[in-house]
Amino acid sequence: MKRIALGLVMAAMLVAPFQTDARPRGRGMFPPGAGTANPSGLVAEEIAFARMAREKGQWTAFREFADDTAIMFVPQEVQAKDWLKKQENPPAPVQWQPYQVWMSCDGTLGVTKGAWQRPDGSVGWYTTIWKRQKKGEYRWVLDHGDTLKSALPEPDMLTAKVAQCGHRPNAPGQATPPADARTFTGGNSMDGTLRWNVTVLGSNDARSVRVELWDGTQFVPIVEDKVTPAG
Template identity: 80%
Template structure:
């Protein structure tokens, strides 16, 4: 599997340095997807060098949610976990970002030390000092590994005309968890739904194209009963 460092190298148009550069204040046209590439690299490096769960804690927002497989408050769950002998490995395949750079999404593949493979979607929120921390980590196993892309791709929401403020979505009647968020400029938004009956969950992400929202991620997982 191509490592994150190699993945960064094949997206030269997106970044030339593995370390995040000084970021402009959020605003129209300030999105920089290469910063998320750098965050993924630093995240994976810490997992290798200092421990998988320590890295997850360090890179998680205080409000972050993850699935284990049920939804949990990440910081509360992570601090109770013993470190595995060897960490998970992962590669980002695609990146999306709001026009103002306050919210981003990475999607890719992971591999456990035992050879189990799967996919993931991570939603990243920009912090006050310009760094990004993840607010949602979602994924599942696969029977076979995702094919590696020729190169990591990135897409930024259309700047200019801002989207209209949408009415809040109505959660399903049997939803146990229903939450989400959006970028400060409203050009990238997400929500997660977990049903109470069978723990089925879905994560939906939409990106503004200038006239409407395109669904760029629609993850649906029904855990085995």
């Protein structure tokens, strides 16, 4: 059975980080930062996040790596830092591994998606959206996921994709929220080549997360998560 251990992922990053079809071009045409996406740096941040969860506690790590605006689901949406500061760490943390990475051309916004495992044997998937901070580090702005009956298939290697830098969209734009949405929020990278939104319905806390990547001519959906909490 294939297993992507965190140590092996880090080693792979140092040798041949990813399979990627990113093709930055024409850097002189864009503002500072264009074409500077670094998926390896984002994966290293997530590895540090998981390591802190093991060494210092699950909720401690979630709090330390959260952006001030971060939201999460418990299962209702909450402001992450407000909720996390009231939580005690469980005896053993959840473990997780990133399988896919996407990033804006300028590297100001990134997305990781992968698998998690709890000590009780339950398994699931997660999607995390990351925002680059002023000093260059990444902090998550949205974290969510759900359980699965069986573990996600493990890929042969972690893959990454970067938004096309050839022609930037004139305006990022966002979807129109449905009439019964209780929460509709999202964001864009600074260069507008990666955008996301989350919709939570008022009737049953069902949520959907959509992420789109600029391919040079249009936005292409890369994540379309739908979760309906049990009960």
